[in-house]
Amino acid sequence: MAQTRKYDRRNRSESRESRDRRGRRSRQRRKKPKRKRIVIAVILIAVLVVGILVLTNSKTQKKIGSALYPIKYSEYVDKASADYNVEKELVYAMIRTESHFDKDAVSSAGAIGLMQLTNETYDWLCRLRDISYVDDGLLEPSINIDFGTYFISYLFKEFGDERLVIAAYNAGPDNVKSWLKNPDYSSDGVTLENIPYEETKNHVDRVLDAKEKYKKIYFS
Numbered sequence: 001m002a003q004t005r006k007y008d009r010r011n012r013s014e015s016r017e018s019r020d021r022r023g024r025r026s027r028q029r030r031k032k033p034k035r036k037r038i039v040i041a042v043i044l045i046a047v048l049v050v051g052i053l054v055l056t057n058s059k060t061q062k063k064i065g066s067a068l069y070p071i072k073y074s075e076y077v078d079k080a081s082a083d084y085n086v087e088k089e090l091v092y093a094m095i096r097t098e099s100h101f102d103k104d105a106v107s108s109a110g111a112i113g114l115m116q117l118t119n120e121t122y123d124w125l126c127r128l129r130d131i132s133y134v135d136d137g138l139l140e141p142s143i144n145i146d147f148g149t150y151f152i153s154y155l156f157k158e159f160g161d162e163r164l165v166i167a168a169y170n171a172g173p174d175n176v177k178s179w180l181k182n183p184d185y186s187s188d189g190v191t192l193e194n195i196p197y198e199e200t201k202n203h204v205d206r207v208l209d210a211k212e213k214y215k216k217i218y219f220s
Contacts, residue, residue, distance in 0.1 A: 065213065065216070065217040066217060066218075068213075069092070069096060069210065069213045069214055069217055070096075070101065071092065071218060072095075072101045073095075073101070073114065073141050073145060076141055076142050076145040076146065077091050077092060077095075077145060077149075079146075080145050080146050080148075080149035080150070081149065083146075083149075083150075084149050084150050084152070084153035085153060086149050086152050086153050086156070087211075087219075088214075088218075088219065089211050089214035089215045089218070089219050090152065090162070090207075090211050091145070091148075091149050091152070092210075092211075092214045093207050093208075093210035093211035093213075093214055094115055094148065094152070094166075094169070094207055095114050095115055095145070095148075096210050096214075097203065097206045097207045097210055098111075098114070098115055098116040099113065099114050099115070099116055101114065102114070103139065103141050103144070104139065112138040112139060112144070113138040113139055113140075113141070113144035114141055114144045114145060114148070115144050115145060115147075115148025115149075115151075116148075117138055117144065117147060117148055117151065119138065121151065122137065122138055122147055125147050125150060125151060125154075128154075129150070151169065152165060152169065155168045155169060155173065158173060159173075159176065161190075161191070162208070163192065163204055163208070164176055164180075164191075164192060166203065166204045166207045166208070167179075167192065167195055167200050167203075167204050170197075170199070170200045170203045170204070171197055171200040175197075176192070179192055179195070179196065180192065184196075
């Protein structure tokens with residue numbers, strides 16, 4: 001009988017030890033995932049901090065900006081800008097928005113090249129300037145940028161307002177003139193409160209936004 005009680009006590013003691021060991025192992029298992037989550041959180045915070053520091057660095061910002069808003073065909077842009085007194089940032093913004101610097105771009109409406117002029121507009125500008133029309137001339141970057149920038153300068157003389165100039169470049173001068181006469185779009189016949197063509201409205205916003213980006217990255 002005494003042996004049985006001793007055996008039972010030993011079993012109970014072993015059972016408590018087993019339970020204690022299982023408890024310790026269980027607590028250790030619970031601690032490990034917790035520590036792991038803490039380590040991951042610390043790493044993520046460190047990556048975030050480094051990322052913020054990198055992105056807020058002015059040199060990094062300029063590198064990212066110059067990739068998104070490149071400077072190409074600068075020799076032609078510089079010349080045309082000087083010849084026709086049009087800001088370089090506006091010319092670059094127009095090229096980026098119109099063709100993304102694809103000199104071979106042709107739209108469904110027949111607009112061609114970097115600044116997306118139609119052959120009709122090119123022919124009209126040639127006659128206006130008393131310059132010979134060149135077949136496929138708009139596919140030449142030098143001609144396209146020269147005529148596109150000249151057209152912008154012509155529209156500035158016509159309208160005197162940058163927003164109207166960009167709208168006229170996209171939708172045509174006659175459309176802009178008719179909008180200015182319409183009280184639904186202009187209250188004073190000088191400024192456009194509303195642009196009825198959604199495509200033109202979006203185009204104007206994109207060009208103006210790109211111009212500000214170019215100005216900030218390269219010309220300020």
